[in-house]
Amino acid sequence: MESEENETSTFPVEGSTSDIPVEYLLSLSKTDNEESVEISRAEVTYNDMPEYHDKLLIKKNSYSHFAHIYFVRYTELSPIILEAARKKWNDYAKHVNKILNVKSNELCYLVGTVYMEMQNKPNILAELSRNNWDPAPPLKEKYCSNTDEFWLEDDSGRIKIIGDRLKEEIIVSGIIMSVLGKENSQGDFEVSDICIAGLPEQISPMIQMDIDGDDDKYVALISGLNIGANGVSETRLQIMLEYFTGELGSFPEQKNISSKIARIIIAGNSLAVVKPIPDERKQKKYGYDNSLYDAEPLNQLDDFLERLCSLLPVHIMPGKNDPADSTLPQQPILSNLLPKVGRNPNFYPVTNPYWCEFDDVSFLGTSGQTIDDIYKYIEIEDRLIIAERTLHWRHMAPSAPDTLWCFPFKDVDPFIIDKMPDVYFIGNQKEFATKLVKGPEQQFTRIILLPSFAESGIVVFLNLNNLKCHTTYFPSTFF
Numbered sequence: 001m002e003s004e005e006n007e008t009s010t011f012p013v014e015g016s017t018s019d020i021p022v023e024y025l026l027s028l029s030k031t032d033n034e035e036s037v038e039i040s041r042a043e044v045t046y047n048d049m050p051e052y053h054d055k056l057l058i059k060k061n062s063y064s065h066f067a068h069i070y071f072v073r074y075t076e077l078s079p080i081i082l083e084a085a086r087k088k089w090n091d092y093a094k095h096v097n098k099i100l101n102v103k104s105n106e107l108c109y110l111v112g113t114v115y116m117e118m119q120n121k122p123n124i125l126a127e128l129s130r131n132n133w134d135p136a137p138p139l140k141e142k143y144c145s146n147t148d149e150f151w152l153e154d155d156s157g158r159i160k161i162i163g164d165r166l167k168e169e170i171i172v173s174g175i176i177m178s179v180l181g182k183e184n185s186q187g188d189f190e191v192s193d194i195c196i197a198g199l200p201e202q203i204s205p206m207i208q209m210d211i212d213g214d215d216d217k218y219v220a221l222i223s224g225l226n227i228g229a230n231g232v233s234e235t236r237l238q239i240m241l242e243y244f245t246g247e248l249g250s251f252p253e254q255k256n257i258s259s260k261i262a263r264i265i266i267a268g269n270s271l272a273v274v275k276p277i278p279d280e281r282k283q284k285k286y287g288y289d290n291s292l293y294d295a296e297p298l299n300q301l302d303d304f305l306e307r308l309c310s311l312l313p314v315h316i317m318p319g320k321n322d323p324a325d326s327t328l329p330q331q332p333i334l335s336n337l338l339p340k341v342g343r344n345p346n347f348y349p350v351t352n353p354y355w356c357e358f359d360d361v362s363f364l365g366t367s368g369q370t371i372d373d374i375y376k377y378i379e380i381e382d383r384l385i386i387a388e389r390t391l392h393w394r395h396m397a398p399s400a401p402d403t404l405w406c407f408p409f410k411d412v413d414p415f416i417i418d419k420m421p422d423v424y425f426i427g428n429q430k431e432f433a434t435k436l437v438k439g440p441e442q443q444f445t446r447i448i449l450l451p452s453f454a455e456s457g458i459v460v461f462l463n464l465n466n467l468k469c470h471t472t473y474f475p476s477t478f479f
Contacts, residue, residue: 052355085178112152174398199439223427224452228297229272233476267427268319268367309346319367364421368428
């Protein structure tokens with residue numbers, strides 16, 4: 001194979017920028033006698049994975065309690081964790097199947113759901129008891145502090161767990177784990193070791209990670225368009241749009257770049273935070289807020305997606321700023337909110353989180369709320385480590401419903417990761433990062449943190465043939 005410097009017709013290897021820089025393409029222009037040739041785009045098979053999709057769609061019911069989602073989580077994950085704990089500790093410790101059956105000073109191991117008592121964590125009861133004229137406490141970036149307490153509970157009761165081993169582990173409310181230790185004279189369980197579920201089995205057979213060829217196909221991953229925000233460059237959006245549609249530069253370059261892009265996933269926050277239009281003439285009546293909102297950002301998004309979907313299938317996930325219920329799992333953005341693109345067959349409004357397959361390569365992604373909430377529980381700053389840990393927990397949103405709003409499911413926990421996806425992407429993060437996680441049974445997942453496009457100008461391209469990925473930066477001004 002020729003060196004990378006000479007392979008200007010292909011996308012680059014992992015960790016580099018585009019072999020054909022956007023700045024170079026901007027300097028090119030079509031000649032008058034250049035023929036307009038239709039681009040033959042790469043095509044992929046698409047599977048919406050109904051086994052996961054149906055769990056993420058909310059069915060109307062009158063159920064309003066959260067106890068069952070914890071019960072389902074414990075029921076599905078505890079046998080897996082118990083089996084791992086037996087392999088690890090059964091030679092010198094016994095399993096106690098109910099927390100309330102623990103005997104003092106007897107070495108044993110337990111399985112249960114973690115609950116963290118945190119002084120800085122939001123408390124709905126405190127909010128309800130606060131006087132209306134009292135100012136709300138400022139939101140903290142982190143919930144964790146030196147006064148945090150850890151509890152483990154099952155259907156029989158709960159016990160306080162203590163020990164230095166807890167400080168060495170990433171622990172969040174809602175995870176299922178096993179602890180080895182003894183109950184002391186104060187009734188606390190002193191933990192000497194911890195066991196979690198570990199990486200699940202792979203969904204699909206292992207992809208050959210070293211394959212490079214001319215038939216490469218790419219999925220573009222974007223998040224945080226933030227259309228409508230002050231200071232967001234419309235020029236950056238225009239340059240990206242021309243990059244995808246093949247209008248940037250002369251035809252040979254646009255063919256080599258655009259023809260390999262098969263799908264686009266937009267992972268949340270396509271719109272900026274909506275602000276009401278002040279109107280002092282209208283007053284609130286009986287608690288109803290009849291404020292007006294500017295619809296122009298939504299119209300701009302509709303126009304942008306209409307042009308994009310004219311050539312490429314686009315899968316759009318809602319985020320915390322988008323016109324969708326903020327409760328997870330967020331339901332697809334209603335097509336009638338985007339009338340121009342809503343009926344386009346290339347327009348795919350999907351849930352958040354989102355499972356799918358392209359050419360048998362499985363994807364799992366969120367718009368970022370899951371990792372953002374876990375980040376508040378721990379002192380660790382590296383969000384790539386947090387994302388990887390959710391795979392080992394086999395749960396993408398353990399802090400729901402404690403501090404992350406979610407629907408009160410009765411018979412299912414849709415956030416359980418029972419199979420290892422090939423690609424796991426997290427939207428609206430502070431910066432781009434990626435890692436290939438490999439398990440003991442040859443499982444693997446490409447984790448990708450997606451930065452806000454409005455702030456960074458970065459789009460991530462994932463090669464379906466080998467799961468290598470790279471970024472391309474789009475400037476905010478033409479040169």
